[in-house]
């Protein structure tokens with residue numbers, strides 16, 4: 194039967210309510226709405242609107258994990274709706290590196306030529322279609338309703354047309370199309386939604402740390418990238434002497450198999466746990482827990498008169514000389530300081546925390562509230578850690594350098610983290626890391642230990658920085674693997690070739706943290722003290 198619209202002689206047609214509409218409205222090149230009129234008028238659902246607001250804020254430079262709770266609160270979105278908004282917002286931010294090329298094909302124009310607020314709406318729609326278990330018609334109609342309320346009626350038609358095209362094919366078919374013709378790492382970058390330089394750096398890191406061979410690296414890299422897209426359970430630490438794992442289990446968490454002081458919370462708000470609210474426990478990656486435990490557990494050589502850890506400091510940093518002195522050189526916001534303070538209190542050590550940012554130093558004080566209330570004293574100072582070695586030479590028995598880094602090992606935690614760093618950031622960071630480590634070495638007494646750590650496995654930020662420090666002299670590497678003990682007291686598996694340790698998100702379920710343990714060697718040469726001097 195011929196389409197009756199073809200036989201109309203005038204330049205108009207009637208819509209389904211019988212109203213006259215101009216011909217241009219039914220141009221066959223235009224996509225007809227997949228929606229019933231009732232759907233077209235529907236107001237935006239508050240959870241989707243909240244997710245949209247998060248995306249807009251992230252585009253303006255905000256952090257998704259800080260914006261989301263604020264937006265949910267002010268929109269009054271709770272419970273299952275809040276969980277939906279979280280999955281939608283975080284998943285979309287994470288996966289936009291895959292979604293944008295798909296949108297470009299479906300829209301027939303580059304993403305840069307789409308108005309950014311409309312692009313964000315499209316990304317949300319594509320995530321519902323290809324990344325969540327939302328029925329296609331609901332994903333499309335709800336996203337078009339959102340577009341109408343936030344982007345305007347014209348944009349809503351465009352969003353409807355693009356989403357219709359996206360919904361016509363399954364995810365695998367889109368992935369095959371948008372990765373075709375790209376080199377291996379660029380294809381992985383698109384499929385797993387990472388900047389390509391990060392994929393290349395992670396490939397090099399897997400090889401550099403001995404986690405992969407040339408044969409296994411492709412598969413390992415895929416597992417690592419996929420793990421970054423898999424939201425993590427919340428990891429909790431029970432600060433020793435202030436809380437314990439049993440208290441966290443009682444509150445609904447599951448004891449960690451990896452960290453003797455850790456637990457995992459699969460669902461629920463960690464802030465609702467009294468021990469967390471009171472800072473006796475906290476949210477902390479199990480990798481961070483393990484490396485603080487390792488620094489506390491590794492033996493230092495006994496201090497002798499020729500290598501005291503006291504005397505040089507003076508002022509605020511004086512202790513009575515009977516306790517070990519531990520320094521956290523880059524401490525803000527204090528997660529590791531708090532664990533070290535709790536461990537130090539049990540081992541007769543006093544902890545000093547240094548941080549360059551005043552705001553982050555204030556956060557350290559907040560993190561330490563329960564420790565302070567329990568009488569554990571931590572001295573917090575604000576200053577450039579690069580100066581401390583000169584100001585406090587040989588003043589400490591153990592020094593932690595938790596260096597500012599690209600954060601390439603913590604991409605799973607923060608959905609926007611992968612998009613924040615640039616390849617060009619690496620040289621400045623590695624210079625700073627080298628200077629901080631040199632300062633830490635100067636601040637450590639002979640026989641004392643330095644823990645150099647990053648939440649990045651990038652070879653330039655880890656192996657290269659440490660190799661340079663060893664080459665400069667005054668330190669030797671200790672096999673850090675010995676001190677990585679799981680909840681059963683066994684050495685943790687898969688730590689690499691040693692003597693440094695590299696944890697991996699896809700192997701350990703932690704951030705991909707790096708640790709080098711370095712022992713300060715006694716001075717040698719003509720000025721070195723001899724036994725006759727004492």
Ligand SMILES: C[S@@+](CC[C@H](N)C(=O)[O-])C[C@H]1O[C@@H](n2cnc3c(N)ncnc32)[C@H](O)[C@@H]1O
Pocket residue numbers: 481522523524525526527528529530547548549550553576577578579595596597598
């Ligand atoms: C990786 S974060 C430390 C995280 C902390 N250890 C924790 O567990 O909560 C690195 C910190 O180093 C600080 N920082 C950056 N440059 C610094 C410098 N030159 N001296 C001291 N701290 C610095 C940053 O402000 C940031 O707080």
